[in-house]
Amino acid sequence: MRAVVKNAAERGVTYVTDAGDPKATEGSVVIEVGAASLCGTDRELYEWTPSAQAFNLNLPVTLGHEGAGTIVEVGPGVTGLQVGDQVALESHLTCGQCFPCRTGDAHTCERTGILGMHIDGVFAEYAAVPQDICVKLPTGLSLESGALLEAAGVAVHAIQRANYSVAGRAVLVSGAGPVGLVVVNLAMLMGASHVIAVDPNPYRRAQAEKLGATALHPNDGIIERCRELTGRRGGFDVAFECSGAPGTLTTLFEAVRREATVITVGHPSRPAEVDIAAYINKKGITLRGIFGRRLWETWEQSLLLLDSGKLELDWLITHRKKLSEIDEAVELLTGDACKVLLIPGLG
Numbered sequence: 054m055r056a057v058v059k060n061a062a063e064r065g066v067t068y069v070t071d072a073g074d075p076k077a078t079e080g081s082v083v084i085e086v087g088a089a090s091l092c093g094t095d096r097e098l099y100e101w102t103p104s105a106q107a108f109n110l111n112l113p114v115t116l117g118h119e120g121a122g123t124i125v126e127v128g129p130g131v132t133g134l135q136v137g138d139q140v141a142l143e144s145h146l147t148c149g150q151c152f153p154c155r156t157g158d159a160h161t162c163e164r165t166g167i168l169g170m171h172i173d174g175v176f177a178e179y180a181a182v183p184q185d186i187c188v189k190l191p192t193g194l195s196l197e198s199g200a201l202l203e204a205a206g207v208a209v210h211a212i213q214r215a216n217y218s219v220a221g222r223a224v225l226v227s228g229a230g231p232v233g234l235v236v237v238n239l240a241m242l243m244g245a246s247h248v249i250a251v252d253p254n255p256y257r258r259a260q261a262e263k264l265g266a267t268a269l270h271p272n273d274g275i276i277e278r279c280r281e282l283t284g285r286r287g288g289f290d291v292a293f294e295c296s297g298a299p300g301t302l303t304t305l306f307e308a309v310r311r312e313a314t315v316i317t318v319g320h321p322s323r324p325a326e327v328d329i330a331a332y333i334n335k336k337g338i339t340l341r342g343i344f345g346r347r348l349w350e351t352w353e354q355s356l357l358l359l360d361s362g363k364l365e366l367d368w369l370i371t372h373r374k375k376l377s378e379i380d381e382a383v384e385l386l387t388g389d390a391c392k393v394l395l396i397p398g399l400g
Contacts, residue, residue: 055397056177057379060113064101068377072115075173075181077128082184084122084140087196089175089395091382092119092204093230093297093319098170099383104322110170117395118144118168120175121190121199131184140187141199142175143352144168145345147185159348160210176376178397188352191360201231201366201392202355206346208235208295209355211316212243214343215291218314223247223289225279225308226266228296228319229257231369231392234264236293236318241265242363247282247289251275252296256389271304279308286310297321306332317342375399 056072077083097105098116121141124134134140146166147159154162168174168182190199211232212219224240226233229252240248241264250261250268258268269275279289288310294301297319305315306328315338332338346352358364369392374382377400382393 054178055376056115056173057117057376057395058113058115059098059110062101062106062110062112064099066099066116066379068379072177075179077126077131077181079128080130080184081128081181082124082131082134082187083126083128083179083181084142084175084187085125085179086120086122086175086177086397087139088122088200089117089120089397090200090204091386091393091395093386094118096383096386102322104320108167108170111172114170115173115175115177115180116169117174117176117180118142118170119200119203120180121196121202122175122180123196124187125179128184134184134187134189138187139190139196139199141190141202142168142182143186143188143346143348144203145186145348146171146183147348160343160345160351176379176395178376188356191356194359195367197370197394198359198366200394201369202352202359203346204231204392205235205364205366205369206351206355207232207318207343208239209358210343210346210351211236211293211295211318212239213347213351213354214316214341215293215314217243218291220244221246222291223279223283223286224249225275225289225292225305226250226261227292227294227301227305228252228298229254229261229268230295232318233293233295234260234369234391235366236295237261237264237266238364249275249279249282249289254389257391260391271301275304276307283310288313290314292316293318295319299323299325302327306336306338309338312337312339314339314341370394373399
């Protein structure tokens, strides 16, 4: 079987053609991968940055945590799934026993494992996955769109974490990668009064503008623009930090009004300083973070949006690559690209 494997704790990955075929064990299914999506975390894993090392991978491991496919084998004890079902995959593997899991907060499971890091993932022709992370796709939704649901769900979770408070509000989005763009899209759909997207990449700014946002470079006077647009309110109502870039939080804290909300989505590569006295205490800003999707509320919300036709995801796809083209696919993530898919069926 063809697959992309991280063999060692060092830069790079290996494309192999002789990986073992996965088997459906108790409570698991085997899927034929139709499409797998790369994200910024995959680039971190490729480069083996400190951020990647913090995930404590079980090496060697087949990479890939965003994907969709067709079930080709069902293991003992599996219920509700059968051969031929098309499914998207939740990437977080939860224990189901810790306090967060038992009280509705499984997205913060104390023993979270991740597909493509702690068990073999979807950068392969086939993958064996627990039945618990399979989400049946609505009729008519393509496997390519299904592969985007994991990432789109991060954006939906960010909106949920902000208590859906974007309708009629001024919304600032830092980072116009795929997740940031879906946040922009959702904010526009929900009737935000102003949406500003900030990104240094001109291609990504152009994508944000197509969605109806005002797109600015980080050096374009973000704080002044936000205050100018909101007048006596003193700044924007809610901000989403989706880039993970260092030094962005202070700009967001200054750009939002008193008693605003800031949601952190991207994972910075190093600790960030926060002036608690100035922003959290005196300005009254609520700072909240997210990790993945809220299980399973986010998935239900995302599927409802897709099924209604309000949300579409195919526009995010800019490139389709073979598994053997993994090096080129990773390189595209820092260029003029949005969602890059690995399609095993391409050969």
